[in-house]
Amino acid sequence: MSMDRLLENIMRKQNPTVAGLDPKLSFIPGHIKEKCFEEHGKNLEGAAAALLEFNKGLIDALCDVVPAVKPQAAYYEQYGWQGMRALAETIAYAKSKGLFVIVDGKRNDIGATMEAYAAAHLGTTDVEGETFEAFGADALTVNGYLGSDGIEPLLKVCSAHDKAIFVLAKTSNPSSGELQDQMLHAMYEPVYRAMGNMCQQWGLKLPGKYGYSGVGAVVGATYPKQLKEMRKALPNTFFLVPGYGAQGGAADDVAPGFDKHGCGAIVNSSRGIMCAWQKEGCDPKDYAGAARREAVRMRDEIMARLGGISLPAT
Amino acid sequence: MSMDRLLENIMRKQNPTVAGLDPKLSFIPGHIKEKCFEEHGKNLEGAAAALLEFNKGLIDALCDVVPAVKPQAAYYEQYGWQGMRALAETIAYAKSKGLFVIVDGKRNDIGATMEAYAAAHLGTTDVEGETFEAFGADALTVNGYLGSDGIEPLLKVCSAHDKAIFVLAKTSNPSSGELQDQMLHAMYEPVYRAMGNMCQQWGLKLPGKYGYSGVGAVVGATYPKQLKEMRKALPNTFFLVPGYGAQGGAADDVAPGFDKHGCGAIVNSSRGIMCAWQKEGCDPKDYAGAARREAVRMRDEIMARLGGISLPAT
Numbered sequence: 001m002s003m004d005r006l007l008e009n010i011m012r013k014q015n016p017t018v019a020g021l022d023p024k025l026s027f028i029p030g031h032i033k034e035k036c037f038e039e040h041g042k043n044l045e046g047a048a049a050a051l052l053e054f055n056k057g058l059i060d061a062l063c064d065v066v067p068a069v070k071p072q073a074a075y076y077e078q079y080g081w082q083g084m085r086a087l088a089e090t091i092a093y094a095k096s097k098g099l100f101v102i103v104d105g106k107r108n109d110i111g112a113t114m115e116a117y118a119a120a121h122l123g124t125t126d127v128e129g130e131t132f133e134a135f136g137a138d139a140l141t142v143n144g145y146l147g148s149d150g151i152e153p154l155l156k157v158c159s160a161h162d163k164a165i166f167v168l169a170k171t172s173n174p175s176s177g178e179l180q181d182q183m184l185h186a187m188y189e190p191v192y193r194a195m196g197n198m199c200q201q202w203g204l205k206l207p208g209k210y211g212y213s214g215v216g217a218v219v220g221a222t223y224p225k226q227l228k229e230m231r232k233a234l235p236n237t238f239f240l241v242p243g244y245g246a247q248g249g250a251a252d253d254v255a256p257g258f259d260k261h262g263c264g265a266i267v268n269s270s271r272g273i274m275c276a277w278q279k280e281g282c283d284p285k286d287y288a289g290a291a292r293r294e295a296v297r298m299r300d301e302i303m304a305r306l307g308g309i310s311l312p313a314t
Numbered sequence: 315m316s317m318d319r320l321l322e323n324i325m326r327k328q329n330p331t332v333a334g335l336d337p338k339l340s341f342i343p344g345h346i347k348e349k350c351f352e353e354h355g356k357n358l359e360g361a362a363a364a365l366l367e368f369n370k371g372l373i374d375a376l377c378d379v380v381p382a383v384k385p386q387a388a389y390y391e392q393y394g395w396q397g398m399r400a401l402a403e404t405i406a407y408a409k410s411k412g413l414f415v416i417v418d419g420k421r422n423d424i425g426a427t428m429e430a431y432a433a434a435h436l437g438t439t440d441v442e443g444e445t446f447e448a449f450g451a452d453a454l455t456v457n458g459y460l461g462s463d464g465i466e467p468l469l470k471v472c473s474a475h476d477k478a479i480f481v482l483a484k485t486s487n488p489s490s491g492e493l494q495d496q497m498l499h500a501m502y503e504p505v506y507r508a509m510g511n512m513c514q515q516w517g518l519k520l521p522g523k524y525g526y527s528g529v530g531a532v533v534g535a536t537y538p539k540q541l542k543e544m545r546k547a548l549p550n551t552f553f554l555v556p557g558y559g560a561q562g563g564a565a566d567d568v569a570p571g572f573d574k575h576g577c578g579a580i581v582n583s584s585r586g587i588m589c590a591w592q593k594e595g596c597d598p599k600d601y602a603g604a605a606r607r608e609a610v611r612m613r614d615e616i617m618a619r620l621g622g623i624s625l626p627a628t
Contacts, residue, residue, distance in 0.1 A: 022427065025441065037442070044448065047441045074423055074430035078439050080448035081402055085395035108420050108457055109388055110487040113336065116388035125392045127339065127361045128351070134358065134394035143422055145459045145482060147489035168459060173424040175461035179508065185497035191505070194493065 001208045002138055002164040003216065003238055006100045009067030010266060011311050015299040016258070018102065018240070019062050019291075020270025021090060022072040023051045027274050029284035032057075048082035051075075054287075055090045058274065061288035063097035065295045068138075070240075070268055073105040088135050101137045102240065106168060108143035110150050118157035122165075139164040141218060141240070144195055148202070155205045155215070164206070164214040169195045169230065172220025172243030192219075196230050199237045211312045212238040212264065219257065221249025221267065228256030231264060239265040245272035245298070251305040262309035269298055315522045316452055316478040317530065317552055320414045323381035324580060325625050329613040330572070332416065332554070333376050333605075334584025335385040335404060337365045341588050343598035346371075362396035365389075368601075369404045372588065373411055375602035379609045382414035382452075384554075384582055402449050409450070416554065417451035420482060424463040432471035436479075453478040455532060455554065458509055462516070469519045469529070478520070478528040483509045483544065486534025486557030506533075510544050513551045525626045526552040526578065533571065535563025535581065542570030545578060553579040559586035559612070565619045576623035583612055 010016050025033065025047055033050045040046035059069065071094075076087035087103075094101050107117040121140045124131045144151060144167045154165050170180055170192035180192040187194055196217055203213025213236045219227050221243035230239070239257050243249040244267045257265035276294035277287035303309075324330050339347065339361055347364045354360035373383065385408075390401035401417075408415050421431040435454045438445045458465060458481045468479050484494055484506035494506040501508055510531055517527025527550045533541050535557035544553070553571050557563040558581045571579035590608035591601035617623075 024426075024430075033442070042442050042444050044439065044441065044446050047439075072423075072427055072430075074421070074427045074434065077398075077434035078430040078448055080434075080439070080446070081395045081399035083448070084391075084398045088395055106422050106457070107388070108422070109386075110485065112338075113386055113388045116338075116386075116392040120388065120391035120394070120397075125358065125361075125394070127358065128347070128356050130356050132358050132394070134392055134397070143420070143457050143459055145457050145493060146485050146487060147492035147494070149487040149489040171424065171460050173460060173463040175463040178461035178512070179459060179505065180461070182501075182505075182508070183499035185499045185502070187496075188499070191493070191496075194496065198492070 001206065001214055002158065002162050003208045003212050003214045004210060006068060006164070006266070007210050007212065007263065007311060009100050011309055013065065013067045014303060014309055015065065015067055016266050016302060016309060017066055017295070017298055018068040018070045018266050018268045019058065019066045019273045019295060020070045020072060020268050021055050021058065022075045022270045023054050023274065024075060025050065028054045029277065029287050031285060044080045044082045048079045048086040051079065051083065052086040052089050056093055057288040058291050059094050059097055059099065061292040062295050063099055065292060065299065068100040068102060068266065069094045070102040070104050073103060091135055091137055102139040102141065102166065103135065103137035104141045106141050106143045108146055108150050110146055111153065114150050114153040118154045122163040123157040123161045139166060141166045141168065143168050144198060151202050155202060158206055158214050164216060166216040166218050166240040167195065167199050169199065169217040170219045170223055170226050172222045172247050176220065192226065193233065196234050196237065200234050203236050212236055216240055218242065221254045222247055224253040224256050231257055231259065241265050241267045245269045251301045254302065255305050258306055261312050262306040263312060267302060272298065315520065315528055316472065316476050317526050317528045318522045318524060320382060320478070320580070321524050321526065321577065321625060323414050325623055327379065327381045328617060328623055329379065329381055330580050330616060330623060331380055331609070331612055332382040332384045332580050332582045333372070333380045333587045333609060334582050335369050335372065335383050336389045336584045337368050337588065338389060339364065342368045343591065343601050345599060358394045358396040362393045362400040365393065365397065366400040366403050370407055371602040372605050373408050373413065375606040376609055377411040377413055379606060379613065382416060382580065383408045384416040384418050387417060387419040405449055405451055415451045416453040416455065416480065417449065418455045420455050420457045422457035422460055422464050424460055425467065428464050428467040432468045436477040437471040437475045453480060455480045455482065457482050458512060465516050469516060472520055472528050478530060480530040480532050480554040481509065481513050483513065483531040484533045484537055484540050486536045486561050490534065506540065507547065510548050510551065514548050517550050526550055530554055532556065535568045536561055538567040538570050545571055545573065555579050555581045559583045565615045568616065569619050572620055575626050576620040577626060581616060586612065
């Protein structure tokens with residue numbers, strides 16, 4: 001099962017972190033941009049080529065350190081279909097290096113439309129009997145506002161193609177409480193808990209051998225109290241934890257997301273890793289080295305807090 | 315303002331309906347597919363070419379009947395970046411024919427990431443000082459689960475580029491109530507109403523000259539009672555109403571979404587129009603004619619119920 005593969009990657013590398021690949025041109029060293037613009041022009045194609053080359057350098061430098069990468073779809077979409085091609089090529093390259101790929105797309109819809117998103121990102125697309133992988137990630141982030149009609153089509157594809165999803169529960173941003181913290185009258189619990197409970201239920205259809213199902217939840221590092229409460233309430237729901245680093249979360253804030261085995265969560269850092277070369281002020285040609293140094297530092301900081309990671313008994 | 319342009323299109327054509335462009339290969343007549351597969355191969359590129367040709371035929375046949383089209387991003391994404399190119403080309407073609415284009419992407423994220431989605435679909439993308447339109451729709455559907463942090467970046471882009479958004483409030487699917495109908499303890503109103511109230515508030519930043527702001531809401535035809543209640547409660551929020559036709563909504567069900575001027579809502583039909591040729595059993599070469607006949611029938615059915623459409627006084 002897909003989530004099992006992520007857990008095994010985390011265990012093997014003793015690193016519960018994921019590197020976000022959210023490339024903007026301003027994060028990319030000049031020598032890469034110059035080369036790509038010279039080859040393709042100063043246009044969306046040139047920009048997309050620069051994203052891909054930047055990502056490949058990061059993936060090469062990170063692939064023996066981190067278990068997973070998380071490209072954020074928005075950063076590719078803004079460069080048009082050329083950017084979406086760079087997304088597909090980034091995913092393929094990361095997978096070829098043994099990385100688990102979570103596409104952060106926060107997709108949501110119902111019925112046949114959700115089936116189309118599932119085919120796009122996790123399954124395959126049929127063209128008159130021939131089968132193609134459009135984007136081919138290992139997992140996709142999704143938004144559960146529409147209820148089960150938006151999730152069931154994904155569960156079928158996850159089951160058939162060995163994939164996983166992460167449903168937004170408590171997001172890391174300051175205004176997440178406007179809706180997510182509201183108490184529900186009938187349940188006397190907040191919206192994010194109700195969404196977490198739905199994840200736990202949906203997950204029953206995708207059981208995993210280490211106790212964590214194929215339906216994970218997104219719970220932000222910026223709300224450690226809620227993270228702790230959710231970890232306790234949802235024993236079979238694996239957490240994707242954004243908000244570490246640039247958004248203010250630290251090792252102490254993410255620790256409550258883990259179980260007693262040091263398992264149960266994976267912590268994302270995007271700008272912290274991608275822009276490490278700018279923060280370090282190192283030679284821009286060493287941007288991937290700087291990313292690796294930051295990924296190692298982050299791993300060591302979180303692992304010092306956790307002690308070690310073992311897989312829950314099967 | 316963008317929503318004003320939509321209202322004026324609706325008024326001019328005396329038609330408050332939007333044609334969904336959600337193409338699947340099984341909806342496309344054989345002669346189009348054969349030609350495209352011959353030219354490009356039986357692959358994602360061939361499929362994407364068939365989507366585009368199918369859409370162009372529909373747009374040509376519909377552009378003097380309907381005020382707007384609504385391509386659903388999922389159906390293009392499932393054909394990879396080649397499908398996303400077909401989406402961009404579909405949008406450009408529809409705009410060249412005077413149609414208002416609503417991309418149904420239900421995108422959602424926060425801060426810089428939401429800015430990237432806004433740039434992708436509504437704004438422009440900067441490449442070293444050169445400006446490009448990645449997809450260039452007139453409006454985008456979005457999911458407000460993350461709160462204001464997910465909407466504010468869109469409002470800025472809408473204001474700068476004369477665009478609009480539609481936020482999911484009460485969706486048309488059977489399980490929409492799992493979260494959206496839950497009563498909120500503090501407000502003693504359901505989630506969908508709270509989301510509607512947020513739309514009304516966010517809309518204050520994008521006022522329109524006919525009273526409807528640039529922040530619309532999605533409210534399904536399958537819940538006419540809620541549609542009526544929302545129309546009354548949200549006088550400045552224009553509604554995008556899915557669920558007519560294939561999902562079961564009829565003219566009587568959508569009528570409560572309109573104000574006393576016959577304004578205030580636009581009703582979507584996707585499969586009903588796209589697949590009219592299959593339902594009619596006509597010559598597949600006349601698929602666009604069948605789509606037009608169904609669009610006219612739908613317009614006449616809804617207009618008979620409304621009487622006429624006038625724009626609220628400015």
